[in-house]
Amino acid sequence: MSRKLMKDGRPRSPFSIVTMTILAIIWTIPTLGLLVTSFRTRDDAATSGWWTAFFNPFSAQWTTSNYQGAWTGADLSSGFINSIVVAIPATVIPIMFAAFAAYAFTFMDFPFKEFFFLLIIAVMVVPIQVAFQPMLNILGPRGLGISGQYIAVWLLHTGFGMPLCIYTLRNYMSTLPRSVVESAKIDGCSHFQTFWRLVAPMSIPAIAAFATLQFLWVWNDLLIAKLFLKSENTTVIVKLQQLLGTQGQGQELLTAGAFITIIVPMIVFVTLQRFMIRGMTSGAVKG
Amino acid sequence: MTADTSAAAPRQKMRVDDPGASLRAHPARIAIGLVGMLAVVWLLGNMFLAFGYYPEKFGSKFVIAILAIVGGVGGAALLFYFLNMFVEGLPRRLSEGVIPYAFVLPGLLLVGLMLIYPTFQTINYSFANSDSTAYVGFQNYKTIFSDPEFWQSVFNNILWLIIVPAAVVAFGVMVAVLADKLSATGEKVAKSMIFLPMAISAVGASAIWLLVYAYNNPGQAQTGLLNAIWVGLGGQPQTWLAIDTLKLNSILLMVILIWLQVGFAMVLLSSAIKGVPEDTVEAARIDGANEVQIFWRVIIPQIKGTIITVFVTVFIMVLKIFDIVYVTTNGAYGTNVIANLFFNKLFAASEAGQATAIVVVLLIAVTPLIWYQIKHFRDEEAGR
Numbered sequence A: 001m002s003r004k005l006m007k008d009g010r011p012r013s014p015f016s017i018v019t020m021t022i023l024a025i026i027w028t029i030p031t032l033g034l035l036v037t038s039f040r041t042r043d044d045a046a047t048s049g050w051w052t053a054f055f056n057p058f059s060a061q062w063t064t065s066n067y068q069g070a071w072t073g074a075d076l077s078s079g080f081i082n083s084i085v086v087a088i089p090a091t092v093i094p095i096m097f098a099a100f101a102a103y104a105f106t107f108m109d110f111p112f113k114e115f116f117f118l119l120i121i122a123v124m125v126v127p128i129q130v131a132f133q134p135m136l137n138i139l140g141p142r143g144l145g146i147s148g149q150y151i152a153v154w155l156l157h158t159g160f161g162m163p164l165c166i167y168t169l170r171n172y173m174s175t176l177p178r179s180v181v182e183s184a185k186i187d188g189c190s191h192f193q194t195f196w197r198l199v200a201p202m203s204i205p206a207i208a209a210f211a212t213l214q215f216l217w218v219w220n221d222l223l224i225a226k227l228f229l230k231s232e233n234t235t236v237i238v239k240l241q242q243l244l245g246t247q248g249q250g251q252e253l254l255t256a257g258a259f260i261t262i263i264v265p266m267i268v269f270v271t272l273q274r275f276m277i278r279g280m281t282s283g284a285v286k287g
Numbered sequence B: 001m002t003a004d005t006s007a008a009a010p011r012q013k014m015r016v017d018d019p020g021a022s023l024r025a026h027p028a029r030i031a032i033g034l035v036g037m038l039a040v041v042w043l044l045g046n047m048f049l050a051f052g053y054y055p056e057k058f059g060s061k062f063v064i065a066i067l068a069i070v071g072g073v074g075g076a077a078l079l080f081y082f083l084n085m086f087v088e089g090l091p092r093r094l095s096e097g098v099i100p101y102a103f104v105l106p107g108l109l110l111v112g113l114m115l116i117y118p119t120f121q122t123i124n125y126s127f128a129n130s131d132s133t134a135y136v137g138f139q140n141y142k143t144i145f146s147d148p149e150f151w152q153s154v155f156n157n158i159l160w161l162i163i164v165p166a167a168v169v170a171f172g173v174m175v176a177v178l179a180d181k182l183s184a185t186g187e188k189v190a191k192s193m194i195f196l197p198m199a200i201s202a203v204g205a206s207a208i209w210l211l212v213y214a215y216n217n218p219g220q221a222q223t224g225l226l227n228a229i230w231v232g233l234g235g236q237p238q239t240w241l242a243i244d245t246l247k248l249n250s251i252l253l254m255v256i257l258i259w260l261q262v263g264f265a266m267v268l269l270s271s272a273i274k275g276v277p278e279d280t281v282e283a284a285r286i287d288g289a290n291e292v293q294i295f296w297r298v299i300i301p302q303i304k305g306t307i308i309t310v311f312v313t314v315f316i317m318v319l320k321i322f323d324i325v326y327v328t329t330n331g332a333y334g335t336n337v338i339a340n341l342f343f344n345k346l347f348a349a350s351e352a353g354q355a356t357a358i359v360v361v362l363l364i365a366v367t368p369l370i371w372y373q374i375k376h377f378r379d380e381e382a383g384r
Helices: A014-038 A042-047 A050-055 A065-073 A076-107 A113-123 A128-139 A150-173 A178-186 A191-202 A204-220 A223-228 A236-245 A251-281 B003-013 B027-053 B061-089 B092-125 B139-145 B148-180 B184-199 B202-212 B225-232 B245-274 B278-286 B291-302 B304-319 B323-328 B338-348 B352-383
Strands: none
Touching (some): A014 A251, A014 B148, A014 B225, A076 B061, A150 B027, A150 B092, A191 B092, A223 A236, A236 A251, A236 B202, B092 B352, B148 B184, B184 B245
16 A cells, blocks of 8 residues: 555545645635734734734734724723623523423424424524514514613524524434433423423533524624614624724724624634534524 | 213322322412412513613613623523413313423414514515505515616525525535545544634624725735735736626625535534445445545435535525625625615615515515425434
């Protein structure tokens, strides 16, 4: 054999190594450009490409003032807090509702079960845009008057995340051994107890997977936050979008601002990637 | 058999010290459950109204933030607690029948309120005027169908639908297959680098790529990577997103979405490829097949199901593509798409009638996919 072998005995594939290296670099360069630019002074960034600073780090001017400017000046700090306040309940609440529903769909028999579940599958495809005008009326001043508040956005994210969450959790729960639930029933556990003590803890991998996806989805959402949050409650993504709209002045804050919006989902993503991959491979589509 | 004996049958299994437990109701539990549910809703409602009307009374934004998180999450948990108390207070035979609905209905009601009811209401509004106060027949449809911007958007959407899902799947398969041939560490690193953009919002991604597409006047140093390369090759700097010859600007926007989504496709396809039995590959190799033949004739047929799933998922996402176009060009230079047109009609123009008519068009476009989803689910259940 002329080809070299790897440690695990498979032949080394030079074509794969070269192609994958190029692809991985291409995929990383745009983000790297943003990161480097966010630490450059305004004049520096306007007069040369970020790669010049990257390759000659000692002749470039570095600064963290863009981050200070974006955080306080462009008021990303309040957007950041709002994003947290929006994202945490909008991740936890749908899981709570959906886990109960998924339990019933998996372990109970009741009239119209099949119909209800097909309904869930059907609405996963329905574009959420259908909801905006009717919900603006229901939640707005003509209705409940809570549009603009966090609770309005939680409700919307809960509703929109629900079909996917029920679907994912049910798929996972149906892989759990039925005998566990049945023996709990014989021991005299109510469904509520069986759910809390047995099924919910056993479903943690699927719950973590959906939680990661939903958190990223809520944090990164622009549409719902823009339509349903008033300006002092608005999220960091909407703030960034507004920053993008202002041309010329304050351009140097943009890159720092973008990085501030990216950092939290990035941390969540890296730490919970394992769960997320497992959740995604269980297969689901979001409407 | 009479009704009496069938009712008595379960009672025989009951413990001697608790006869009739299956029939007895617990009025206290029912009452506490009901009152509890109402109290939680009332308290939460007032708390949020207070946040809205008297934010200064709470001192700082942090206090409101923490109260809101605790109230929202805890409130939902309490609601379920009282609901369960209410259901368990009912006579057992009744509660056995009610429990499934107590578990399913809260979630279903939210889906009904947020997605099913609005679907019909949106269809309804699409026949009404700009603030949904009077019916105007098919006027909204006539207006949007005679608007060249609408057809431009439909055309662009179709272009996105042709290019993006196919490109995402092609890149995804390529990355998944090639990464599978790397060493364990190499595979992990390369996959993480390609997967990472999935965490980035469309707005953040647009900020990143606007930097790549940035334009400086000729003679100045180009700070955008694309122009720097272009000028380096001897070209003139271009305002890339304003060039709609051959839909170049739309394609450059599609690049952003492809960049975001390949990681998703890669993850699903990679796990499918790892599930391809090694002996099928080995058998083909012994029969003298080369790597290319193995790829097309052995691996691809075995991951076809996953390829279709990824394709459909990305297809549905692209159908509603909004953020990237809104943030970068807002539909200017011939890049508009349906969802962006909808948003501008709703948000900027306050034309609820036309906006909802546009959504109805979108709704009709996804209908075949609903049928596909249900069929896919049925097939999967049959294979379980």
